[in-house]
Amino acid sequence: xxxxxxxxxxxxxxxxxxxxxxxxxxxxxxxxxxxxxxxxxxxxxxxxxxxxxxxxxxxxxxxxxxxxxxxxxxxxxxxxxxxxxxxxxxxxxxxxxxxxxxxxxxxxx
Amino acid sequence: xxxxxxxxxxxxxxxxxxxxxxxxxxxxxxxxxxxxxxxxxxxxxxxxxxxxxxxxxxxxxxxxxxxxxxxxxxxxxxxxxxxxxxxxxxxxxxxxxxxxxxxxxxxxxxxxxxxxxxxxxxxxxxxxxxxxxxxxxxxxxxxxxxxxxxxxxxxxxxxxxxxxxxxxxxxxxxxxxxxxxxxxxxxxxxxxxxxxxxxxxxxxxxxxxxxxxxxxxxxxxxxxxxxxxxxxxxxxxxxxxxxxxxxxxxxxxxxxxxxxxxxxxxxxxxxxxxxxxxxxxxxxxxxxxxxxxxxxxxxxxxxxxxxxxxxxxxxxxxxxxxxxxxxxxxxxxxxxxxxxxxxxxxxxxxxxxxxxxxxxxxxxxxxxxxxxxxxxxxxxxxxxxxxxxxxxxxxxxxxxxxxxxxxxxxxxxxxxxxxxxxxxxxxxxxxxxxxxxxxxxxxxxxxxxxxxxxxxxxxxxxxxxxxxxxxxxxxxxxxxxxxxxxxxxxxxxxxxxxxxxxxxxxxxxxxxxxxxxxxxxxxxxxxxxxxxxxxxxxxxxxxxxxxxxxxxx
Numbered sequence: 132x133x134x135x136x137x138x139x140x141x142x143x144x145x146x147x148x149x150x151x152x153x154x155x156x157x158x159x160x161x162x163x164x165x166x167x168x169x170x171x172x173x174x175x176x177x178x179x180x181x182x183x184x185x186x187x188x189x190x191x192x193x194x195x196x197x198x199x200x201x202x203x204x205x206x207x208x209x210x211x212x213x214x215x216x217x218x219x220x221x222x223x224x225x226x227x228x229x230x231x232x233x234x235x236x237x238x239x240x
Numbered sequence: 241x242x243x244x245x246x247x248x249x250x251x252x253x254x255x256x257x258x259x260x261x262x263x264x265x266x267x268x269x270x271x272x273x274x275x276x277x278x279x280x281x282x283x284x285x286x287x288x289x290x291x292x293x294x295x296x297x298x299x300x301x302x303x304x305x306x307x308x309x310x311x312x313x314x315x316x317x318x319x320x321x322x323x324x325x326x327x328x329x330x331x332x333x334x335x336x337x338x339x340x341x342x343x344x345x346x347x348x349x350x351x352x353x354x355x356x357x358x359x360x361x362x363x364x365x366x367x368x369x370x371x372x373x374x375x376x377x378x379x380x381x382x383x384x385x386x387x388x389x390x391x392x393x394x395x396x397x398x399x400x401x402x403x404x405x406x407x408x409x410x411x412x413x414x415x416x417x418x419x420x421x422x423x424x425x426x427x428x429x430x431x432x433x434x435x436x437x438x439x440x441x442x443x444x445x446x447x448x449x450x451x452x453x454x455x456x457x458x459x460x461x462x463x464x465x466x467x468x469x470x471x472x473x474x475x476x477x478x479x480x481x482x483x484x485x486x487x488x489x490x491x492x493x494x495x496x497x498x499x500x501x502x503x504x505x506x507x508x509x510x511x512x513x514x515x516x517x518x519x520x521x522x523x524x525x526x527x528x529x530x531x532x533x534x535x536x537x538x539x540x541x542x543x544x545x546x547x548x549x550x551x552x553x554x555x556x557x558x559x560x561x562x563x564x565x566x567x568x569x570x571x572x573x574x575x576x577x578x579x580x581x582x583x584x585x586x587x588x589x590x591x592x593x594x595x596x597x598x599x600x601x602x603x604x605x606x607x608x609x610x611x612x613x614x615x616x617x618x619x620x621x622x623x624x625x626x627x628x629x630x631x632x633x634x635x636x637x638x639x640x641x642x643x644x645x646x647x648x649x650x651x652x653x654x655x656x657x658x659x660x661x662x663x664x665x666x667x668x669x670x671x672x673x674x675x676x677x678x679x680x681x682x683x684x685x686x687x688x689x690x691x692x693x694x695x696x697x698x699x700x701x702x703x704x705x706x707x708x709x710x711x712x713x714x715x716x717x718x719x720x721x722x723x724x725x726x727x728x729x730x731x732x733x734x735x736x737x738x739x740x741x742x743x744x745x746x747x748x749x750x751x752x753x754x755x756x757x758x759x760x761x762x763x764x765x766x767x768x769x770x771x772x773x774x775x776x777x778x779x780x781x782x783x784x785x786x787x788x789x790x791x792x793x
Contacts, residue, residue, distance in 0.1 A: 136786075140779045150782055157362035168355040172511050175348055175497040176504040182344070183496020189478045190485045192495040198347040199553065202354060206549040209358045213542045216366075221535060227783050 140231050149223040153216070160212055164205065171201050274421035277601030282420070285457075285609050286434060289450045296442035296449065303645045306443035307374040307624050308529040313448055315536035319543020321448045322527050324455035325617055326353065326548050329411050329610045330676055332458065332555065333584045339559020340567070340586035343484070343494025346559050348501065350552040352511055356518030357545040361538065364519055367695050367781040368528045369537035375621075376525040376687065377629045380694050383773030384702040385766055386638070389690075390629040392709040396687045397522040397625035399713065400679050401618050402663070404523075405656075407675035408618065409664030412611040414672075418581040419588065419604035424668060431612055432661035438616045439623065439653045444530060447620050451613040457606045459551060461599075465587070466554040468594040469561030477557075484563040494563070506741040510677070513744035517680030520687030523621035534784050555587075562586035565593045615660065623652040674725050677742060681720065685747035686713035693755045695781060698774040701767040704759025712751025719743035 140146050174182055174197070182194035300306055313321070331353065339346030372378040377393030409428055416427030438446045473479040481495065488494050501507035518524065528537045566572050566589040572580055579585055591603035627649035632640040640648075667675075690709040693700045720726060722738040759767075780786045 134776075137776045137779050140783060140785060141775065146779075146783065150778075153782075161359050161362050164355060164358045168351070168515065169508065169511065171351070172348075172501065172507045173504060176501045176507045179497045183492070190482045190492070190495060191478055192344070194344050194496050195347070195477075195481075198344070198351060201351050202549045202552060205354050205358055206545050209361050209542050209545045212358070212362055213538050216538055217535065224534075224783055228785055231783075231785055 136231055140227060143227055143230050145223050145226045145230070149220060149227065153220050156215065157212070160208055164208060167201055167204050171197060275419060275601065275604065277597055278604035279420050281601045281605035282608050285453075285605055289438070289446075289453065289609075292449050292453075293438050293442035293446040296445035299445055300441070300443040303374070303628070303649070305445065306646055306649060307526070307620075307628065309444040309448055311530060311532050313530040315531055315539030316543055317448070317452055318527055318531050318536070318540035320455045320547065321451040321530075322524060322540060322544035323547035323551070324451035324458075324610075324613055325524055325527070326544070327455060327458055327551050327610065328408065328614045329415060329607050330407065330672055331552075332462070332610065333415070333587055333607065334673060335552065335555045336559045336562060336587040336590075337583040337585075338500075339556055340562040341583050342498050342500065343488070343490070343560070343563075344496055345498045345500035347552075347556050348497060350555060352514035353518070354545070354548055354552060355511075356515040357541060357548070359515065360519045361541040361545070363696070364691070365528060365537045365541050366534040366784075368525060368691075369531065369534045370781045370784040370787045371695070371777065372525075372529050374526075374529060374628045375624045376522055376691060377625070377633075380687075380691050380705065381633075382694065383777045384694065384705060384770055387634050388702055388706040389694075389709075390634050392690065392706045393687070394625040394629040394634075396520075396682070396690075396709060396713060397629075398622055399717075400520070400522060400683045400687065401622040401625075401656075402659075403675050403679040403682065404521075405615065405618050405622075405660045406663045406667050406670060407672045407679070408611050408615045409660050410667050410670055410675075411672050412608065412615070413664055413668065414584075415607055415611065418585060419607065425665065428661050428664035431615060432657050432664070434612055435615045435619055435660070436653060436657040438612075439620050439657075440650055444620060447613075447616045448527075448530060450609075450616060454606065454609045454613045455547070457602075458610060459547065459554075461591070461603050461606050462551060462554040462558060464599075465561065465590060465594055465603075466557040469557055469565070469590075472565075480557075480560055480564065484560050487568050488563050502741060505745065509740050509745035510742040512748060513677060513681040513684050513742045515684075516688045516748065517682075517684035517744070520683030520691065521680075522625065522683075522687065523617045525687075525691075526617075526621050526624065534787075558587050558590060561594070562590045566590050569593065619653055619656045619660065622656050623649045626652040671725070678716075678720055681742055681744045681747065682713060682716045684744050685716040685751045686710070689748065689751035689755050693752070693759075695777075697755075697759075698778075699759055699771055700755060701759045701762040701764075701770040703762045703764065703767065704755045704757070707758040708751055708753075708755030711754035712747055715747035715750040716743050719747055 182197070183192050185191065186193055186196070299310070304310055331350070335346055335350045338349050368376070368379055371382050375393070375397070377390050380393050381389035409431060412431045413424040413427045416422050417424050438450055469480065473483070485492055485495060527540070531537050531540055566579070566586055572589040574580055579589065588600065588603055588607070592600040627645050631648045632638065632645045686709050689712055690705045693708070694705055719738045720743055722736065723740065723743065724736040727733050727736045
């Protein structure tokens with residue numbers, strides 16, 4: 132990639148916004164997944180009696196819905212990220228690409 | 241050539257170790273009566289997929305077609321293919337067997353395989369797609385001196401692929417002995433030959449479509465089983481669990497965590513291997529290059545996560561269904577009260593209980609097809625590492641003669657096929673689950689830190705990536721050798737030196753610290769070039785500018 136395109140993209144405010152917002156959002160959700168998963172793992176190793184304790188009068192234990200919650204959370208949080216990326220982040224990326232291409236034409240002309 | 245010889249001698253050593261590895265999990269399966277329904281259905285699957293291979297062969301002309309199906313797979317299709325890679329026979333039969341035996345513990349095991357996906361989506365998928373063309377080494381070595389980093393990446397790929405291949409081949413042999421009543425040897429050769437045909441002639445296009453078809457069949461079959469089980473209990477999970485607690489030998493203990501997580505360190509370490517190993521599996525990373533854009537890459541992970549999550553919930557229900565319908569039925573047990581063919585057959589027996597002989601045949605055929613599809617993907621990924629990373633980039637310095645790269649990958653496919661069959665023979669008694677977890681631990685400790693640091697850390701250098709990667713690789717393998725599974729069970733020492741079940745927590749730290757330490761102390765002229773290259777790499781990885789040219793045909 133030519134040096135001037137890199138310069139131009141890096142100085143585009145859209146680019147700075149994209150990188151900052153997306154990376155903060157990505158890391159925030161990554162930590163959320165880590166907290167949920169390792170929280171579940173730690174409960175399973177430190178508080179086995181709680182995970183096995185009954186919710187109501189039946190046989191259903193706390194562990195089963197919590198486990199299913201981890202699965203659903205994993206899928207939903209991925210969906211939430213992809214939704215925002217497909218709209219907001221892709222719009223920013225398109226703008227950056229357009230600016231970069233326009234600048235290139237200007238240099239050529 | 242020297243490398244090949246060295247690999248061969250290393251493999252011989254490994255094989256010698258493998259033959260004495262005890263405690264198999266798919267078990268020394270006893271041969272069953274020949275099951276013609278299952279064989280007929282499997283034959284139908286094979287004939288159908290061979291037609292697809294023929295169609296794919298017409299579209300596989302260039303190296304790009306071979307490695308990435310020309311970048312023409314949609315996000316939805318790729319999501320199914322990725323899910324297919326994960327819904328292996330080991331997870332379908334293994335997780336349902338774990339639930340059948342221990343209840344809740346099986347759910348803990350399954351969840352570990354799922355939680356890596358969001359992390360891949362948030363931090364890796366788009367950047368991988370924007371930077372790479374054919375292999376994950378394209379990304380890891382993007383701004384570095386190609387030779388050392390490619391050598392590392394190819395080693396990391398081949399080691400992970402070989403351990404994973406052994407697990408799949410052994411699983412295939414044991415399964416077929418059980419399901420179809422064929423000899424172990426015949427089974428391994430059948431898998432090897434079919435896999436070679438798919439990959440050789442159809443490349444990534446055939447490999448992907450075989451995987452998609454199998455994923456749809458497996459999701460359909462598993463949905464039917466879970467639905468039938470729930471229908472018997474008026475769709476009340478409480479009623480199903482109550483019955484399971486009543487009839488299971490462990491009674492109430494199946495509703496809470498048992499012995500699966502031995503201690504917190506092992507639990508966290510194993511969790512890290514599964515979570516981050518997913519982001520370092522070469523045959524999974526390769527799939528991000530088959531889609532045309534970062535947007536499609538993102539969509540494919542969402543679809544994959546959805547299907548895999550859904551599948552693991554089904555597997556949990558199937559395991560409980562097996563407790564109440566298979567565990568209580570003497571027809572599925574031998575004289576000693578053990579399940580015919582071992583616990584791994586729980587899901588297969590359940591298929592017979594809810595759907596009769598024809599459905600049993602269908603599930604058996606799907607289980608075999610699963611292994612075939614996963615093995616094809618693994619082989620393709622290993623062949624790409626040899627032809628694209630070692631041959632085209634390292635040996636030919638990025639200027640291979642026209643057509644020669646494709647030829648090398650086809651030759652490698654044949655060699656890998658022969659090696660896979662050979663390893664399948666010698667490792668007949670190896671513990672399949674152990675091999676899979678080892679592959680994940682190595683991927684998490686070697687491939688993942690290098691990929692992660694090279695993409696996200698501006699001060700990473702060639703030396704840091706190469707040395708750190710190899711340190712992670714060696715630590716993961718070394719600690720495994722010192723752990724109970726090898727040190728005590730194979731070498732017959734009295735006590736293990738490394739007390740935890742998975743090395744990942746420690747070997748990942750070694751990998752990351754290694755990359756960091758050997759980068760910050762690197763004052764070579766090359767290090768300056770590496771760091772200066774980060775800006776351009778970052779712009780391309782974040783925006784895809786410059787990447788479009790690589791994937792448009």
